[in-house]
Amino acid sequence: LSAKIISKLESMNGVNGPQNGQPHLDHADGQYFLTEAYKVILEEVLCKGTDVKEKVCDWHDPEELSALLDLELREGGESHHQLLQRVRDVAKYSVKTNHPRFFNQLFAGVDYHSLAGRFLTEALNTSQYTYEVAPVFVLMENVMLTKLRSMVGWPQGDGIFCPGGSVSNMYAMNVARYRAYPQVKVQGLWAVPRLAAFTSQESHYSLCKAASFLGIGLDNVFMVKVNERGCMIPEDLDEKIELARSQGAVPFLVSATSGTTIQGAFDPLDRIADICDKNKLWMHVDAAWGGSVLFSKKHKHLMKGIERADSLAWNPHKMLLAGLQCCVFLLKDNTDLLKQCHCANATYLFQQDKFYDMRMDTGDKSVQCGRKVDCLKLWLMWKAVGTEGLAERVDKVFKLARYLVREMSKREGFQLVNEPQFVNVCFWYIPPSLRGKEGNNDYQEKLSKVAPVIKERMMRKGSMMVGYQPLREKVNFFRMVIISPHISQEDMDFFLDEIERLGKDLYNAL
Numbered sequence: 001l002s003a004k005i006i007s008k009l010e011s012m013n014g015v016n017g018p019q020n021g022q023p024h025l026d027h028a029d030g031q032y033f034l035t036e037a038y039k040v041i042l043e044e045v046l047c048k049g050t051d052v053k054e055k056v057c058d059w060h061d062p063e064e065l066s067a068l069l070d071l072e073l074r075e076g077g078e079s080h081h082q083l084l085q086r087v088r089d090v091a092k093y094s095v096k097t098n099h100p101r102f103f104n105q106l107f108a109g110v111d112y113h114s115l116a117g118r119f120l121t122e123a124l125n126t127s128q129y130t131y132e133v134a135p136v137f138v139l140m141e142n143v144m145l146t147k148l149r150s151m152v153g154w155p156q157g158d159g160i161f162c163p164g165g166s167v168s169n170m171y172a173m174n175v176a177r178y179r180a181y182p183q184v185k186v187q188g189l190w191a192v193p194r195l196a197a198f199t200s201q202e203s204h205y206s207l208c209k210a211a212s213f214l215g216i217g218l219d220n221v222f223m224v225k226v227n228e229r230g231c232m233i234p235e236d237l238d239e240k241i242e243l244a245r246s247q248g249a250v251p252f253l254v255s256a257t258s259g260t261t262i263q264g265a266f267d268p269l270d271r272i273a274d275i276c277d278k279n280k281l282w283m284h285v286d287a288a289w290g291g292s293v294l295f296s297k298k299h300k301h302l303m304k305g306i307e308r309a310d311s312l313a314w315n316p317h318k319m320l321l322a323g324l325q326c327c328v329f330l331l332k333d334n335t336d337l338l339k340q341c342h343c344a345n346a347t348y349l350f351q352q353d354k355f356y357d358m359r360m361d362t363g364d365k366s367v368q369c370g371r372k373v374d375c376l377k378l379w380l381m382w383k384a385v386g387t388e389g390l391a392e393r394v395d396k397v398f399k400l401a402r403y404l405v406r407e408m409s410k411r412e413g414f415q416l417v418n419e420p421q422f423v424n425v426c427f428w429y430i431p432p433s434l435r436g437k438e439g440n441n442d443y444q445e446k447l448s449k450v451a452p453v454i455k456e457r458m459m460r461k462g463s464m465m466v467g468y469q470p471l472r473e474k475v476n477f478f479r480m481v482i483i484s485p486h487i488s489q490e491d492m493d494f495f496l497d498e499i500e501r502l503g504k505d506l507y508n509a510l
Helices: 003-012 027-050 062-069 080-093 112-124 135-152 165-180 206-213 234-246 269-279 291-295 337-342 375-409 443-461 489-503
Strands: 158-162 195-200 221-224 250-257 282-287 311-314 327-331 414-416 424-429 465-471 474-481
Touching: 027 080, 062 080, 112 375, 135 158, 135 291, 135 327, 135 375, 158 165, 158 337, 165 195, 165 206, 165 250, 165 282, 165 311, 165 327, 165 337, 195 206, 195 234, 206 221, 221 234, 234 250, 234 269, 250 269, 269 282, 291 311, 291 375, 375 414, 375 424, 375 489, 424 443, 424 489, 443 465, 443 474, 443 489
Parallel strands: 195 221, 195 250, 250 282, 282 311
Antiparallel strands: 158 327, 311 327, 414 424, 424 474, 465 474
């Protein structure tokens, strides 16, 4: 600790911070509080939160949790002691996504170098729109985008860090429309024909949201059929394009998926690119989840043909553990299309007579004005472990997913939805009370209740977290997602044992 903070600690000697509701504006006082708060974070989040013996979550129903947290805001401020207890309570009752048995989302685990980057960017508190306020990060973002594009197979191009894959997908739709009909930016929707976009039945819902936000309309997003594994069927894409034309719409965009949210399916990019080339359509790939396979020599074949795409969404905060949020939108285009589409040329921010190269002011490429720095967390992590280290992370979780599938096959009651392509292991657990009753009229109805009941039991127990969902005609099944390199085969064994423990007595609940 600095001498100033030590002096502050000595002078306080048991005093609990500013009294009589005075604001915490003194630097030494604030730094003392931050030092103490960091100790709480280290203990509750980074020590207990990664300890397999601790709960994934300390579950309470909303009314009870509201009472425990004391969320009311009052006229006066609180003491250091009270505030530190607030920090402890927030950590205690939050879900521990760093826990080895958190399998609920498409992010998990912690990388400490990335976390250091997140702490640093929060402390620096700058916005990534101009070189004058973020010189280090403008240069860093350019380096990161260039490196990621090279992994896609694009020696040149463009891109930007975005607040989530959903925004990246919206950017793709907006840029594709602008390329086809640049007049839409000034004249509006009346200046363009009815447009049609195409994506698979298992693509992310953000594509439909983007069509709604941009005025293209949900009815003009044509859903292409998928095979049993969830991969887009190119022949049906061809048919849907012709169907759109027969209805008077103008096709302009195909959005393929590399790593669907539920089944982790990879669309056949080369065949889709052939169709896009033939029809002169923008080809976007939503690789928010699956893009990180590009690090792996063993598994990057899943994205064969990605270099033929026009744009790509990729979220390193998922499989690479870069931490929320870290998402990029990449383009093959090198004609400044992204900036032309989004710029507003605000003269108070993007002055054209600055004393440095104004091309370094990248903020006008974004829909946002203020934009958080998201490149440092990935850069610092990459610096720490190298490209090889990130590749090892990808390969390890693939290996664990295959181990889990093998172990499932040895146990009664576990039934795969489909053989996984990726690290999403989708399955039903058939409790003893339902085994052998597949022919009963009420079998599917009862099976649909199994996953919700087991999920409630694990949440209330705090032993682990895993998601479930239905999918078209398929009733509720579990989606086990393996992401964190901190987990082991023992965690996979525990997972199977726990599902059996929580579900073996299911009878009356069904």
